[in-house]
Amino acid sequence: MSLIKKNIAANFAGSIWQALVSLAFVPLYIKFLGIESWGLIGFFVTLQAIFGLLDMGLSSTLNREMARLSALPGKEQEMRNLVRTLEVVYWCVAAFVGITIVALSPVIAHHWIKAGRLAPKTIEQACLIMGFVIALQMPAGFYSGGLMGLQRQVLLNIINVSIGTFRAVGAVLVLWLIASTIQAFFIWQIISSAVNVGLLAFFLWRRLPRSENNAVFQKQLLKGIWRFTAGMSGIAVLGTILTQLDKVILSKMLSLEIFGYYMLASMVGMSLGRLFTPVFFSIYPRFTQLVAVNDQDGLKEFYHKSCQFMSVLILPVAVVIVLFSYEIILLWTQNPETAERTHLLVSILISGSAINGLMNMPYALQLAFGWTRLSVFKNIIAVSLLVPAIIYMARRYGATGAASVWLFLNVGYVFFEIPIMHLRLLPKEKWRWYWQDVCLPLVVCIFVAGIGRIFIREPMSHYIMSLYLINISVLTLAIAVITTPVTRTWLFKQLLKIRLA
Numbered sequence: 135m136s137l138i139k140k141n142i143a144a145n146f147a148g149s150i151w152q153a154l155v156s157l158a159f160v161p162l163y164i165k166f167l168g169i170e171s172w173g174l175i176g177f178f179v180t181l182q183a184i185f186g187l188l189d190m191g192l193s194s195t196l197n198r199e200m201a202r203l204s205a206l207p208g209k210e211q212e213m214r215n216l217v218r219t220l221e222v223v224y225w226c227v228a229a230f231v232g233i234t235i236v237a238l239s240p241v242i243a244h245h246w247i248k249a250g251r252l253a254p255k256t257i258e259q260a261c262l263i264m265g266f267v268i269a270l271q272m273p274a275g276f277y278s279g280g281l282m283g284l285q286r287q288v289l290l291n292i293i294n295v296s297i298g299t300f301r302a303v304g305a306v307l308v309l310w311l312i313a314s315t316i317q318a319f320f321i322w323q324i325i326s327s328a329v330n331v332g333l334l335a336f337f338l339w340r341r342l343p344r345s346e347n348n349a350v351f352q353k354q355l356l357k358g359i360w361r362f363t364a365g366m367s368g369i370a371v372l373g374t375i376l377t378q379l380d381k382v383i384l385s386k387m388l389s390l391e392i393f394g395y396y397m398l399a400s401m402v403g404m405s406l407g408r409l410f411t412p413v414f415f416s417i418y419p420r421f422t423q424l425v426a427v428n429d430q431d432g433l434k435e436f437y438h439k440s441c442q443f444m445s446v447l448i449l450p451v452a453v454v455i456v457l458f459s460y461e462i463i464l465l466w467t468q469n470p471e472t473a474e475r476t477h478l479l480v481s482i483l484i485s486g487s488a489i490n491g492l493m494n495m496p497y498a499l500q501l502a503f504g505w506t507r508l509s510v511f512k513n514i515i516a517v518s519l520l521v522p523a524i525i526y527m528a529r530r531y532g533a534t535g536a537a538s539v540w541l542f543l544n545v546g547y548v549f550f551e552i553p554i555m556h557l558r559l560l561p562k563e564k565w566r567w568y569w570q571d572v573c574l575p576l577v578v579c580i581f582v583a584g585i586g587r588i589f590i591r592e593p594m595s596h597y598i599m600s601l602y603l604i605n606i607s608v609l610t611l612a613i614a615v616i617t618t619p620v621t622r623t624w625l626f627k628q629l630l631k632i633r634l635a
Contacts, residue, residue, distance in 0.1 A: 159305070169472070184378060193278065239262040259317050271331070297330040301330075395479070421499055422502045442618050450583075482541050582606075
């Protein structure tokens with residue numbers, strides 16, 4: 135197996151495993167801590183994403199520079215010096231973030247979060263510990279970027295899977311055997327984060343090429359990378375605002391209990407990204423190659439194949455979750471109240487995430503042509519509309535209204551971004567994208583899963599319901615594969631190979 139295929143397989147397997155581990159342990163966290171404390175954990179995740187903006191594109195820059203320099207002879211010392219230089223900068227930023235969160239913990243606890251049963255002092259202590267956790271977790275992204283640039287993605291995923299499992303299992307054991315408190319949960323996060331960043335730093339330095347001299351901080355190295363770093367930072371800022379702004383606003387507007395339910399639904403909705411993100415990073419380089427050699431026919435066919443594959447990957451899962459969200463949440467949490475209060479949110483958020491995933495291939499096409507302006511303008515407009523829309527919808531319709539904004543935002547991408555993009559790129563392929571690449575598998579999935587929804591009979595035991603949902607999911611996927619041209623062709627080829635073997 136080639137290195138590229140190994141990296142693709144490792145990224146996909148690692149992403150799926152981490153998603154399963156995260157989802158599997160959430161019901162236990164809620165059982166031990168309660169929904170308000172889970173809301174506080176959700177607030178922590180949001181804080182982590184917001185302060186992650188201070189990464190300033192350094193992780194992506196290290197990824198790119200390690201890949202570029204490793205292909206050039208005699209760059210061993212420069213690679214080590216660059217890692218040392220950016221490492222010093224990154225740890226200073228991480229320390230600043232940690233100190234800032236610690237200093238803001240009283241304000242957050244007493245003036246931002248609307249607690250119910252949790253005492254403000256408990257929230258303040260939890261926020262204080264969050265500062266240390268985030269300060270330790272931030273450099274993990276930096277070292278991961280370096281390992282990815284060195285094409286050590288198999289090693290990186292082994293570390294991520296191991297630490298992810300260690301973090302989740304250890305948290306449950308701490309809550310079960312030591313103390314069922316939010317403070318104990320975050321103290322364990324400090325320990326697991328320290329182990330994580332230590333392993334990543336150790337292996338990055340071990341995998342760097344050897345040189346005669348020790349790595350040193352060199353300020354002049356920053357001058358050669360600042361433009362790329364600034365560009366990546368701008369993209370990251372807009373992306374983070376679009377995905378996290380709803381949570382920031384709702385953490386202020388909603389009670390901690392309702393916010394906890396919203397974060398639970400958001401976690402399910404955003405977990406769909408674990409399916410399509412590895413595919414995006416695997417396919418994007420091929421788009422770039424086809425653009426570079428000006429192979430328009432090859433690009434056109436590969437574009438539609440990629441879009442159809444993405445549809446078959448995303449839509450069967452998304453449609454089943456949307457139509458059976460109550461049953462799935464009930465089986466997952468074993469809590470009827472949680473299922474009742476989150477299933478509609480899950481259906482709305484997963485719909486928005488599915489559409490967002492379908493837009494990944496058109497976005498990859500834009501990047502392959504070096505055309506970033508459309509995405510930047512699109513995101514600027516989206517951000518300007520997002521704040522008033524979330525505030526209005528949250529005040530009028532609560533968490534459900536806020537979730538709807540995410541869905542409407544992504545529907546807007548489909549109806550506005552796609553036509554504008556295809557005026558410039560592959561101008562004759564717009565309607566094929568709409569009807570063959572997206573609508574055909576979507577209609578098939580809705581039809582098959584919808585019949586399953588109609589014929590479901592209540593009440594069912596959890597065991598029977600699980601079997602029913604598995605059968606519906608497999609059938610929906612199978613019919614989508616058979617009716618979508620690219621996957622149907624692939625399936626017939628595999629069957630022919632088996633027959634001839």
